[in-house]
Amino acid sequence: xxxxxxxxxALSETAVQIFRDHGIEVDFRPELGKDKDALIAAIGQYxxxxxxxxxxxxxxxxxxxxxxxxxxxxxxxVDNVDIHAASKKGVIVMNTPFGNSITTAEHAIxxxxxxxxxxxxxxxxxHAGKWEKSRFMGVELTAKTLGLIGCGNIGSIVADRAIxxxxxxxxxxxxxxxxxxxxxxxxxxxxxxxxxxxxFITLHVPMTEKTANILSRENLAxxxxxxxxxxxxxxxxxxxxxxxxxxxTGHVAGAAFDVFAEEPAKENVLFNLPNVVCTPxxxxxxxxxxxxxxxxxxxxxxxxxxxxxxxxxxxxPSITAEEAKVxxxxxxxxxxxxxxxxxxxxxxxxxxxxxxxxLAAGMNIEALNCAxxxxxxxxxxxxxxxxxxxIVAKERGIAMSTTTQGKSGAFDGYIxxxxxxxxxxxxxxxxxxxxxxxxxxxxxGINIDAEIGEHMLYTTNKDVPGIIGAxxxxxxxxxxxxxxxxLGRTGPGENAIAILYLDDPIPQVVIDELKATGLFQQVRPLxxxxx
Numbered sequence: 314x315x316x317x318x319x320x321x322x323a324l325s326e327t328a329v330q331i332f333r334d335h336g337i338e339v340d341f342r343p344e345l346g347k348d349k350d351a352l353i354a355a356i357g358q359y360x361x362x363x364x365x366x367x368x369x370x371x372x373x374x375x376x377x378x379x380x381x382x383x384x385x386x387x388x389x390x391v392d393n394v395d396i397h398a399a400s401k402k403g404v405i406v407m408n409t410p411f412g413n414s415i416t417t418a419e420h421a422i423x424x425x426x427x428x429x430x431x432x433x434x435x436x437x438x439x440h441a442g443k444w445e446k447s448r449f450m451g452v453e454l455t456a457k458t459l460g461l462i463g464c465g466n467i468g469s470i471v472a473d474r475a476i477x478x479x480x481x482x483x484x485x486x487x488x489x490x491x492x493x494x495x496x497x498x499x500x501x502x503x504x505x506x507x508x509x510x511x512x513f514i515t516l517h518v519p520m521t522e523k524t525a526n527i528l529s530r531e532n533l534a535x536x537x538x539x540x541x542x543x544x545x546x547x548x549x550x551x552x553x554x555x556x557x558x559x560x561x562t563g564h565v566a567g568a569a570f571d572v573f574a575e576e577p578a579k580e581n582v583l584f585n586l587p588n589v590v591c592t593p594x595x596x597x598x599x600x601x602x603x604x605x606x607x608x609x610x611x612x613x614x615x616x617x618x619x620x621x622x623x624x625x626x627x628x629x630p631s632i633t634a635e636e637a638k639v640x641x642x643x644x645x646x647x648x649x650x651x652x653x654x655x656x657x658x659x660x661x662x663x664x665x666x667x668x669x670x671x672l673a674a675g676m677n678i679e680a681l682n683c684a685x686x687x688x689x690x691x692x693x694x695x696x697x698x699x700x701x702x703x704i705v706a707k708e709r710g711i712a713m714s715t716t717t718q719g720k721s722g723a724f725d726g727y728i729x730x731x732x733x734x735x736x737x738x739x740x741x742x743x744x745x746x747x748x749x750x751x752x753x754x755x756x757x758g759i760n761i762d763a764e765i766g767e768h769m770l771y772t773t774n775k776d777v778p779g780i781i782g783a784x785x786x787x788x789x790x791x792x793x794x795x796x797x798x799x800l801g802r803t804g805p806g807e808n809a810i811a812i813l814y815l816d817d818p819i820p821q822v823v824i825d826e827l828k829a830t831g832l833f834q835q836v837r838p839l840x841x842x843x844x
Contacts, residue, residue, distance in 0.1 A: 316382075316618040321345040321352060322365035324387060328607035335615040337361075353377045361385065361614050364393070372398040383407060383617050385610040388597060391627055400628040401705070403698040407613050407626050411466055412606035413597035418470035420596045421515050421545040422478075424569035427590045428541050429454055429513075431567070434588065452512075452566075455479045460511030462527060463546065464489045464499065468517035472499050483507045486518075508535040515543040516550050530555035538564055545571040545596045548578075557582040560589065571596050623680075629700050630679035640676055643728070644684045646743045646751035649765050649841055650730040651688020653741050653753070656839050657771070658689075664712040664733040665689060672726025673744075674717035682715060685730050727754060753799075759810055761801040766814035767843045772827070773835040776802045776809040783830050784811060791823050 317338040320329055324341070332339035340359075345352045346368035356362065356378045363385045364370065370384055375398045384394060386408040399406050427433060430451035438445045459475045461468045464484040472482045482499040485507045494501040504527075507514070514536065518524045528542070528551040536542075542565060544551055553574055559565040560583075567588035573581055576594060583589050597603070616622040621641075622634040632640065667685055669678055680699070687702035697705055706713060720726065729742035742755040743765075753763040757773075774780055781800070788795055797814035819838045827836045 316360040317358060318361035318363060318614065318618075319345070319356065319359040320363045321368045322363070322387070323367075324363060324365070324607040324611070325604055327604070328363075328387075328611040331608060331611035332615055335619060337615055337618060343367075349374070356381065361618055363387065363610055363614060366390065366393055368393060370394040370399065375399055375402050375404065378402070378404070383614055385409075385614040387603075387606040387610040388413065396628055397704070399700075400703075401701050403701040405617065405623060405626050405629045405700055407610065407617070407624065409606040409609040409613070410625055412609045413599075413602035414466045414470055416599045416602035417545060417596040418467050418474065420571060420592075421467075421471050421517070421543055422474050424543050424545060424571065424590055424592070425459075425513055425515065425541070426454065428543065428567040428569040428588060431588055433590050454513075456481070457512040458483060458510055460507040460514040461485070461499065462504070462507070462514065462516045462550075463518035463524075464494070464497070465517065467546075468515075469497055471515060471517060472497050480513075483511060504532070505535060508532055509537060511537065511540060513541045513543065516546045518546055518550065520547040520549055525549055526552055528552060528556070533559055533565070536565070539566045541565070541567040541569070543569045545569075548572040548574040548576060554582050557586060560586050628704075630677055630683065632677055632680050636677055636680075640680065642745040642749045642751055643673060643676060643681060646745055647681045647684035647728055647730075648688040649751055649753075650728060650741050650743050651685040652691060652841055653688075653756075653771075653839065654730055654732040654739055655689040655692035657739055657837060658692075658732055658734060660734045660736055662689065662709070662711050662732055662734055664714065665706070666714045666716070666731040666733065668716045668718070668729040668731075668742075670718050670722070670727045670729070671720035671724065673728050674719070674726065678715060678717065681728065682713070685728070686713070689730075689732060724754065729755070753812065756801070756810055756812075757808070759801040759803055759808070761799050761810065761812065763799040763812040764797050764814055765841055765843065766796060767841055768815040768818050769839040769841065770811075770813040770815060770819055771835070771837045771839055772811045772813075772833045774809055774811075774833045776804070776806050777832070780809070780811065780832060783827065783832055784813065787823055787826050787830075788813075788815075791820055793817060793819055793823060 315336055315338050318332050320341045323343045329339055329341050353374055356374060360380055361383045365387050372395050381404050383405045389408055389410050391408050394406055396406055431449045435449040458481045461472055461484040464486040475482050476498050483502045484499040485502055485504045489501055530552050533555050569590040571592045572594055613624045620634045621637040623629050623632045667682055683699040683702055686706050687697055687699050690697045690702055690705055724744045727742050727744040731738055731740040743751055743753045745751050751765050753761060794816040795813050796816050799812045802809035824836055827833055
């Protein structure tokens with residue numbers, strides 16, 4: 314059955330057609346974005362939800378979204394989506410962080426020019442017939458120093474445009490490498506140096522715990538007298554009250570804001586101050602940007618629903634279509650390793666440790682980890698998937714650790730998963746053979762080569778005669794066919810394990826009879842989701 318997508322905001326017909334061109338059934342109902350109850354009533358039948366900013370995806374909406382797999386936000390901000398609730402539900406949330414980058418960068422440059430030359434006030438004065446030519450003395454941008462707080466996608470475009478205007482550009486960004494800074498032609502500096510040196514400061518960072526109020530009263534006091542500040546990023550990055558005071562004293566010569574701590578901003582301490590330019594969150598408001606993000610989100614959602622490719626997800630590691638093809642067997646393997654550990658563990662889990670060796674270490678580690686964690690936790694809750702697993706693990710207080718290493722053994726690569734409880738550590742390792750099939754290669758430190766099937770039986774015992782006979786005879790007596798039989802041991806007469814791949818689920822009577830023989834320490838049926 315073809316996936317079904319609901320478009321509950323005003324996306325263009327071209328974007329809607331993208332879904333159809335991919336063979337996806339789509340309902341274009343923009344009126345639902347403004348009607349919460351109607352959205353809740355309708356959402357249950359859809360696999361995907363495409364939105365802009367009007368639709369509010371609340372926890373109640375998600376509770377009703379019984380089939381929902383992906384939410385696509387045409388734009389950067391996802392404030393209208395309950396990310397935590399979506400993650401717990403296992404729903405991927407995507408945005409389009411690059412579709413409006415040029416538009417937002419151009420708006421920041423425009424705002425900088427407007428505040429440098431007091432254009433809005435001069436325009437109003439001239440329209441009023443005052444002709445106050447001497448009142449509006451501006452400053453040039455040429456040779457001035459621009460301080461970028463954040464030099465990611467949008468910040469780097471602003472830097473490029475500013476350099477074209479012959480400005481000197483400083484950048485504060487902990488994630489900016491020296492090599493990248495050199496390539497952009499900016500000087501990487503610490504925040505304090507930027508504050509002391511910049512004639513203009515423009516912000517291009519997301520709103521996080523670390524960036525909230527980054528231009529605090531204390532930091533604003535460190536700025537050069539006569540500085541002009543531009544914020545087209547996110548409200549709450551600047552202490553607006555402190556900025557208003559410094560504008561009144563003249564320490565800050567001007568400000569240009571497109572975003573505010575509270576929006577829609579009907580009142581604000583910056584309104585009606587001299588040389589303050591304000592716009593109503595217009596950073597992404599161009600015809601080109603609105604169309605770009607709509608087309609982009611439609612392509613991203615279609616790719617995920619049809620190929621499993623994950624692009625620009627907020628709550629899930631990105632996986633390209635090419636990666637999805639190559640990594641598919643490895644993601645399945647990681648899930649099987651987690652599933653084995655989850656089915657074998659009856660007590661609370663304290664930690665999950667994952668080792669990636671060789672070929673596996675060069676893959677998308679985060680995606681593999683999500684699959685492994687989901688496998689572990691699915692035993693307790695089958696609804697858990699790669700999206701929700703990390704959230705659930707964190708809520709349960711499970712410590713996570715990841716290690717990578719170069720090729721260290723006979724295999725080109727492998728994954729080893731260890732689950733730690735109060736009583737024990739349980740480890741299992743696996744690899745993917747050239748035939749694309751995952752295999753278990755080590756359990757409890759014992760080397761094996763076990764193909765993974767839907768129905769399996771795992772036993773542990775001392776290495777004594779009669780084990781194989783007991784297993785075979787008991788299975789045969791009850792008509793259970795063995796597709797594959799794998800043995801392993803630490804040494805003669807020592808600890809041994811057996812894994813049986815069965816054609817059908819194993820009856821409880823077989824389990825009971827095997828336990829009654831007294832030959833086995835553990836007899837555990839296992840079930841795996843094998844595609």
